[in-house]
Amino acid sequence: MWFLLTILLLLSNGLTEGGVTSTYVRKAAPSVEIPKECFPRPPGYNAPEQVHITQGDYTGTSIIVSWVTPLKEQPKLVTYWEADDKKGITRVRARSRTTTYRYYNYSSEYIHHATIRRLKYNTKYMYELGKGNGTRQFWFTTPPESGPDVPYTFGIIGDLGQTQASNQTLEHYLASGKGQTVLFVGDFSYADVHPFHDNEKWDTFGRFIEKSSAYEPWIYCAGNHELDLAPEIGEQVLFKPYKHRYHVPFRASQSTSPLWYSIKRASAHIIVLSSYSAYAIYTPQYRWLKQELPKVNRSETPWLIVLMHSPMYNSNNYHYMEGETMRVVFEPWFVKYKVDLVFAGHVHSYERSERVSNIQYNITEGVSCPVKDPSAPVYLTVGDGGNIEGIADSFIEHQPSYSAFREASFGHALLEIKNRTHAFYTWHRNQDSMAVSGDSIWFYNRYWFPKEETSSNTLT
Ligand SMILES: *[C@@H]1O[C@H](CO)[C@@H](O)[C@H](O)[C@H]1NC(C)=O
Ligand SMILES: *[C@@H]1O[C@H](CO)[C@@H](O)[C@H](O)[C@H]1NC(C)=O
Ligand SMILES: *[C@@H]1O[C@H](CO)[C@@H](O)[C@H](O)[C@H]1NC(C)=O
Ligand SMILES: *[C@@H]1O[C@H](CO)[C@@H](O)[C@H](O)[C@H]1NC(C)=O
Ligand SMILES: *[C@@H]1O[C@H](CO)[C@@H](O)[C@H](O)[C@H]1NC(C)=O
Ligand SMILES: *[C@@H]1O[C@H](CO)[C@@H](O)[C@H](O)[C@H]1NC(C)=O
Ligand SMILES: [Fe+2]
Numbered sequence: 001m002w003f004l005l006t007i008l009l010l011l012s013n014g015l016t017e018g019g020v021t022s023t024y025v026r027k028a029a030p031s032v033e034i035p036k037e038c039f040p041r042p043p044g045y046n047a048p049e050q051v052h053i054t055q056g057d058y059t060g061t062s063i064i065v066s067w068v069t070p071l072k073e074q075p076k077l078v079t080y081w082e083a084d085d086k087k088g089i090t091r092v093r094a095r096s097r098t099t100t101y102r103y104y105n106y107s108s109e110y111i112h113h114a115t116i117r118r119l120k121y122n123t124k125y126m127y128e129l130g131k132g133n134g135t136r137q138f139w140f141t142t143p144p145e146s147g148p149d150v151p152y153t154f155g156i157i158g159d160l161g162q163t164q165a166s167n168q169t170l171e172h173y174l175a176s177g178k179g180q181t182v183l184f185v186g187d188f189s190y191a192d193v194h195p196f197h198d199n200e201k202w203d204t205f206g207r208f209i210e211k212s213s214a215y216e217p218w219i220y221c222a223g224n225h226e227l228d229l230a231p232e233i234g235e236q237v238l239f240k241p242y243k244h245r246y247h248v249p250f251r252a253s254q255s256t257s258p259l260w261y262s263i264k265r266a267s268a269h270i271i272v273l274s275s276y277s278a279y280a281i282y283t284p285q286y287r288w289l290k291q292e293l294p295k296v297n298r299s300e301t302p303w304l305i306v307l308m309h310s311p312m313y314n315s316n317n318y319h320y321m322e323g324e325t326m327r328v329v330f331e332p333w334f335v336k337y338k339v340d341l342v343f344a345g346h347v348h349s350y351e352r353s354e355r356v357s358n359i360q361y362n363i364t365e366g367v368s369c370p371v372k373d374p375s376a377p378v379y380l381t382v383g384d385g386g387n388i389e390g391i392a393d394s395f396i397e398h399q400p401s402y403s404a405f406r407e408a409s410f411g412h413a414l415l416e417i418k419n420r421t422h423a424f425y426t427w428h429r430n431q432d433s434m435a436v437s438g439d440s441i442w443f444y445n446r447y448w449f450p451k452e453e454t455s456s457n458t459l460t
Helices: 002-012 164-176 202-214 240-247 283-297 325-335
Strands: 020-025 049-054 063-069 077-082 091-095 097-099 108-116 124-129 135-143 154-159 180-185 218-220 262-267 268-272 303-309 340-344 350-353 380-383 403-408 411-417 422-427 441-443
Touching: 049 135, 049 202, 049 218, 063 124, 063 411, 077 108, 091 108, 091 268, 154 380, 164 202, 164 422, 202 218, 202 240, 218 268, 268 283, 283 325, 350 422, 350 441, 380 411
Parallel strands: 020 403, 154 180, 180 218, 268 303, 303 340, 340 380
Antiparallel strands: 049 063, 063 108, 077 091, 077 124, 097 108, 124 135, 154 411, 262 268, 350 380, 350 403, 411 422, 422 441
């Protein structure tokens, strides 16, 4: 690898301005979905399935548990206890709200969402769903209380779908054993690429991710494949399956929509945005973000992280410039408030940007190009979960100066926050063993330690 990269550097000297295009390109192969029957229901009568959890409040002492039961609404309870309490003597119950929806000729089963509140920080809990021979047990660990030097590790996965490659991505992430919470940057099941948006694919996806999502929170962000707009079959309500199945604690951050919200988790303040909802001035999303950013307390949560689906900096021919309008609206705030990292998906490849900004633009002077900016975020495109649509293997030739590293592979990323100044970031391509990283860099916090970073793939 190093040898190849060195050759590449010698050949391209003077052509690029520091950016690296990896010579590794995943073999373009058809991405076939795993058949539905390979995602069987769990055994037992009316057994809860598709279990997924997410943070349930602003600060991390609540969890939203979601699951589906096929036959009946009952039981609507989640029972939980501290894992240290081996016999489960102090069991507590929380009741779920149950919903169903119809999509064309599909009728959902019973979808339950229960919020467990007033949990202790940094504590492992067991929880139980269902009854009789359909009873199932899971567990989760609450995050430590927010604080400037609290270590915490996030996994970053995007555009996952349900193919063999998707399974590789998720297995690989789980095998690392490092991730404590998944930041999921959108495009879940890809049900919408099937005739009539075959919503059974939402069910199989829920079963597929359960091995991770039942045990650690996934922070959900909506992508274009969550829109499920199909007026030709009478389906005009945007995000209908997604909003029924994946609940988020948006009210806790004074948001008016589940499509944009924020949470504090350990030493990170995470802002989730919607690329497919209005964001221009006066819109609800714009107003919410405007009041949210000044609230971020970098003494409490030094790391300011933004999730969105469509990347603002992308040098792939796929989805080129689709994030441009949101960039024009929000980028000046990202720089003003010193956002550390922006994670996006959508493009089925991997790319990491330099710290650049392009906020000089005004139409009278025509000044508009990305410049190095120590207050700017690094933009990471991690749309490489490996879904049915295949790899985005067509990068724009002559890598633009804003692009630091790019590679046409599937994989996932890990962000290991160490303290208020340092976070170790790695990206792992599916082909390598977990110990190998295709890209790695020590990120320095923009508020506490705004030093320039160098990565394993910086060849200057
Ligand atoms: C599970 O319970 C249901 C209803 O209580 C019963 O009909 C079924 O036979 C049981 N299945 C097994 C494998 O015990
Ligand atoms: C829904 O309609 C399509 C097309 O008519 C059909 O192929 C499919 O089997 C139907 N599904 C259900 C659940 O009825
Ligand atoms: C996913 O991969 C794991 C590990 O290789 C394997 O055990 C499992 O059966 C796969 N899941 C599916 C649905 O193919
Ligand atoms: C920010 O958080 C710190 C540490 O928790 C706290 O002492 C301080 O009062 C907070 N600042 C504001 C403006 O709330
Ligand atoms: C437009 O850009 C020019 C050159 O950078 C600057 O002098 C001017 O103040 C800008 N105008 C506005 C309205 O931002
Ligand atoms: C923060 O973490 C980095 C990496 O582990 C370490 O080198 C540095 O000394 C730490 N800073 C403090 C103040 O502990
Ligand atoms: Fe997408």
